[in-house]
Amino acid sequence: MADPILEVHDLRVTFDTEGGLVPAVDGIDFAVAPGKTLAIVGESGSGKSVSSAAVMGILPSNAEVKGEVLLDGRELVGLPDDELRKIRGNDIALVFQDALSALNPYYTVGWQVAEAYRLHHAVSKKAAFKRAVELLDKVGIPDAARRAKSYPHEFSGGMRQRVVIAMALVNNPRVLIADEPTTALDVTVQAQIMQLLADVQEEFGTALVLISHDLGVVAEVADDVLVMYAGRAAERGTVRDLFYRAAHPYSLGLLGAMPRIDVPPKPRLTTIPGSPPSPGSIKTGCPFQPRCAYTERVGERCITERPELTPRPGEGDHEAACHLGRRPEVVS
Amino acid sequence: MPGLVWFVIRRLFSALLVMLALSLAVYLVFYAIPTDPALLACGKPCTPDRLEQARHFMQLDQSTMQQYLNFLKGIVAGRSYGEGAAVLHCDAPCFGYSFPLARPVSTLIADRFPVTASIALGAAVLWLVIGVSLGVLAALNRGRLLDRLAVGFALIGVSTPSFLFGLLAILVFGFWLNMVPVNGYVPLTESPVDWAWHLVTPWLVLAVLQASSYIRLTRAQMLEELNLDHITTARAKGAGERRVVVTHGLRGALVPIITLFGLDLGGLLGGAILTEKVFSMQGLGDLLIDSVGNLDVAVVVGVTLFAAFLVILANLVVDIVHGALDPRVSHG
Incomplete structure (x- = not known):
C-alpha cells in the first residue's frame, strides 16, 4: 500500500454526559492512501459517524478525543481550532448523509458552495460564485449557472446530494469523508452518486473514507473495510478478506443479512438477533457476545475477556477481534 | 410580484372588514354605558332644555345605529354638527369630532x-x-x-x-x-x-x-x-x-x-x-x-x-x- 494520506491510531472519543462518561469510540485504527477507498461499516450507534466527526474536529464540546489523527504525517488531535479550521473543508472534506438538512435553507446553493471556497481562498465573491457554478456543473447539475441561484428545497434529493458533494470538492480536498452519502436516495440515484465519487477519486487522487451500512455499495467501491461494533473494530481487512474470508461472527451476520441474487431466496431475510449494546454498557468480555451464535463453542472467555484484534489469513493485514480463532462456519 | 400585489390588496380588504366590525363593537360598548356625554357639554346650570339642545347638537338624540351610520358617512363625505351660525364642519375623511377637546379626532x-x-x-x-x-x-x-x-x-x-x-x-x-x-x-x-x-x-x-x-x-x-x-x-x-x-x-x-x-x-x-x-x-x-x-x-x-x-x-x-x-x- 502506498503511503497513507490519513492515518488514525487508537482513536478514542468519550462524551461527558449527565449520565456519566460514555465511550462512543473505544480505540480504532485505520489508514487510507491517496486514490483508495476505505469503508467503515457498522450498525447505527457503532461509532462510525462519531469517528469521522472526530477526524474533522467538529464534535460538540462535551466530547473528548484521544489518540492520533495524522494527515500526511501531521498530528491533528490537539491542534488549536484556528489551525484545524484551515484544514477542515480544505484538506479534509465531509459529505453528509442527509443533504436537505446539511444545506442551509436560507442561502442559494451557489452561495453555499462559493462560501466553502471563499473560506479557504482570498477571492472575490464573484470569482467564488463562478468557481461554485463550475463545480455544480462538474457534479452533473444541469444548467448549473441558473440552478446555482436556487435554494436547497428547490432541488430533488439526488441533485441536493450532488450539491453537497460539489461543496465538499470545491477546494480539491485530499481526503473526502462520505457519511452514508446515498442512504436517503433512490437506488438508481445511489449508483449515479457512487459513480460520481469514483470519477472524482480517479481524477484527483482523493482518498475516500466511505461510512456505510450498505454492503452492496461497499463491495462495489471499497479497497479496505473496517467493521465497527460498539465503538470498536470487530474486523478489518481488504474488501475481499471481508467478503470471502470474514472471520468475525458480526461480519458474517452482516453478510448473511444481505439479500443475495445468486442463492435461492429464503422466506425471510436473515437478521442478527438482539440489538447493539448502548455505548459503555459492556464492561467486560466481548461486546458482541450477547448476540453471538458462537459463544457456546468458545465458552467463558467471551464473557470474561475482551478479544483483541489478531491476524487472520488473507491478503495482508486481515485482522479480527474474536476468540473463535479460525474462520467460523456459518451457523444459522 | 403581481402575486404580492394581490396579496396586499386582499389583506387590506380584510383589514377594512375587521375595522368596520371593530368600530361597531366600540360604538355598541360605549352606548351600553348608562351615562350621557351631553351632560359634560351642557354646563351649569344644566336645564333640561339646554341638555336637549346639546344632545341634538352632538347628534346623540338619534338611535345608536343611526349614529354609527353617521360616523361611517362622515369618513366618506364629511359631516357637520348643528345648524345656522353655530354650525361645525368636519371635513372628509371625518373620523368624528371631540366636543370636550373641541377638535376633529x-x-x-x-x-x-x-x-x-x-x-x-x-x-x-x-x-x-x-x-x-x-x-x-x-x-x-x-x-x-x-x-x-x-x-x-x-x-x-x-x-x-x-x-x-x-x-x-x-x-x-x-x-x-x-x-x-x-x-x-x-x-x-x-x-x-x-x-x-x-x-x-x-x-x-x-x-x-x-x-x-x-x-x-x-x-x-x-x-x-x-x-x-x-x-x-x-x-x-x-x-x-x-x-x-x-x-x-x-x-x-x-x-x-x-x-x-x-x-x-x-x-x-x-x-x-x-x-x-x-x-x-x-x-x-x-x-x-x-x-x-x-x-x-x-x-x-x-x-x-x-x-x-x-x-x-x-x-x-x-x-x-x-x-x-x-x-x-x-x-x-
Missing part, C-alpha cells in the same frame, strides 16, 4: 402620534439590539453564569410592571442623580438633542422590559438553530465560530424574532399608555385614557381604529418580510 391623532411614535421607535431599536445580543450570548454560554444572568434579567423584566420600573427610573436618574429630565416631550423638529434627552429614560424603561421576551425567544431559537445539521456543515467547511453563529445560526433564528418585533412595534405605536402616563407625555395612549374618562366616544373610537389599523398593518408587513426572509415561503 383626526387632528388630535395627528398631533399625538409623533409623541407615541418617538417613544415606540426609539425603544424598539434598543430592545431589539439588547434582546437579540443577550439572547445570542445566553445561547452560546448555555448553563454558564452569563446565561443565568441573562435569563434572570429576562425574568425580572417580564414580571416588572412598566409603571413601577418607570417611576423607579425617574426617581433614581431624574431626581437622585439628576441626570435626565423627569417628564415632558420636545418635538424632534424643535430640538433633536432635547427630543432625545427627554426620551432616553422612557426608551430605556420600555426597552429593558420588552427586551425580556426577545432574550428568551432569541436564546431558544439559537439553541434550536445551532443544533441543526447545516451548522455542522458550516463548521466542516472551515467557517469560524463567529461566522457559524451569525451567518448560519442567527440567520435562521431571525424569522420568528422579526415576526414578534413587527407585532410588538405595531401594538406599541397605537399608544404606550402606561409609559406615556408615567413620563407625562401627551401621546396616543394618554389621549385614549383621558377620552375614556371624558366619555369622549368619538376619540375612543378614532384612536382604537387607528391602533387597530397599525396592528393590521404590522401584520401585513411581517408577512411580507417573512416571505423575503424565508426562501421556502417566497420560492415555494
Whole structure:
C-alpha cells in the first residue's frame, strides 16, 4: 500500500454526559492512501459517524478525543481550532448523509458552495460564485449557472446530494469523508452518486473514507473495510478478506443479512438477533457476545475477556477481534 | 410580484372588514354605558332644555345605529354638527369630532402620534439590539453564569410592571442623580438633542422590559438553530465560530424574532399608555385614557381604529418580510 494520506491510531472519543462518561469510540485504527477507498461499516450507534466527526474536529464540546489523527504525517488531535479550521473543508472534506438538512435553507446553493471556497481562498465573491457554478456543473447539475441561484428545497434529493458533494470538492480536498452519502436516495440515484465519487477519486487522487451500512455499495467501491461494533473494530481487512474470508461472527451476520441474487431466496431475510449494546454498557468480555451464535463453542472467555484484534489469513493485514480463532462456519 | 400585489390588496380588504366590525363593537360598548356625554357639554346650570339642545347638537338624540351610520358617512363625505351660525364642519375623511377637546379626532391623532411614535421607535431599536445580543450570548454560554444572568434579567423584566420600573427610573436618574429630565416631550423638529434627552429614560424603561421576551425567544431559537445539521456543515467547511453563529445560526433564528418585533412595534405605536402616563407625555395612549374618562366616544373610537389599523398593518408587513426572509415561503 502506498503511503497513507490519513492515518488514525487508537482513536478514542468519550462524551461527558449527565449520565456519566460514555465511550462512543473505544480505540480504532485505520489508514487510507491517496486514490483508495476505505469503508467503515457498522450498525447505527457503532461509532462510525462519531469517528469521522472526530477526524474533522467538529464534535460538540462535551466530547473528548484521544489518540492520533495524522494527515500526511501531521498530528491533528490537539491542534488549536484556528489551525484545524484551515484544514477542515480544505484538506479534509465531509459529505453528509442527509443533504436537505446539511444545506442551509436560507442561502442559494451557489452561495453555499462559493462560501466553502471563499473560506479557504482570498477571492472575490464573484470569482467564488463562478468557481461554485463550475463545480455544480462538474457534479452533473444541469444548467448549473441558473440552478446555482436556487435554494436547497428547490432541488430533488439526488441533485441536493450532488450539491453537497460539489461543496465538499470545491477546494480539491485530499481526503473526502462520505457519511452514508446515498442512504436517503433512490437506488438508481445511489449508483449515479457512487459513480460520481469514483470519477472524482480517479481524477484527483482523493482518498475516500466511505461510512456505510450498505454492503452492496461497499463491495462495489471499497479497497479496505473496517467493521465497527460498539465503538470498536470487530474486523478489518481488504474488501475481499471481508467478503470471502470474514472471520468475525458480526461480519458474517452482516453478510448473511444481505439479500443475495445468486442463492435461492429464503422466506425471510436473515437478521442478527438482539440489538447493539448502548455505548459503555459492556464492561467486560466481548461486546458482541450477547448476540453471538458462537459463544457456546468458545465458552467463558467471551464473557470474561475482551478479544483483541489478531491476524487472520488473507491478503495482508486481515485482522479480527474474536476468540473463535479460525474462520467460523456459518451457523444459522 | 403581481402575486404580492394581490396579496396586499386582499389583506387590506380584510383589514377594512375587521375595522368596520371593530368600530361597531366600540360604538355598541360605549352606548351600553348608562351615562350621557351631553351632560359634560351642557354646563351649569344644566336645564333640561339646554341638555336637549346639546344632545341634538352632538347628534346623540338619534338611535345608536343611526349614529354609527353617521360616523361611517362622515369618513366618506364629511359631516357637520348643528345648524345656522353655530354650525361645525368636519371635513372628509371625518373620523368624528371631540366636543370636550373641541377638535376633529383626526387632528388630535395627528398631533399625538409623533409623541407615541418617538417613544415606540426609539425603544424598539434598543430592545431589539439588547434582546437579540443577550439572547445570542445566553445561547452560546448555555448553563454558564452569563446565561443565568441573562435569563434572570429576562425574568425580572417580564414580571416588572412598566409603571413601577418607570417611576423607579425617574426617581433614581431624574431626581437622585439628576441626570435626565423627569417628564415632558420636545418635538424632534424643535430640538433633536432635547427630543432625545427627554426620551432616553422612557426608551430605556420600555426597552429593558420588552427586551425580556426577545432574550428568551432569541436564546431558544439559537439553541434550536445551532443544533441543526447545516451548522455542522458550516463548521466542516472551515467557517469560524463567529461566522457559524451569525451567518448560519442567527440567520435562521431571525424569522420568528422579526415576526414578534413587527407585532410588538405595531401594538406599541397605537399608544404606550402606561409609559406615556408615567413620563407625562401627551401621546396616543394618554389621549385614549383621558377620552375614556371624558366619555369622549368619538376619540375612543378614532384612536382604537387607528391602533387597530397599525396592528393590521404590522401584520401585513411581517408577512411580507417573512416571505423575503424565508426562501421556502417566497420560492415555494
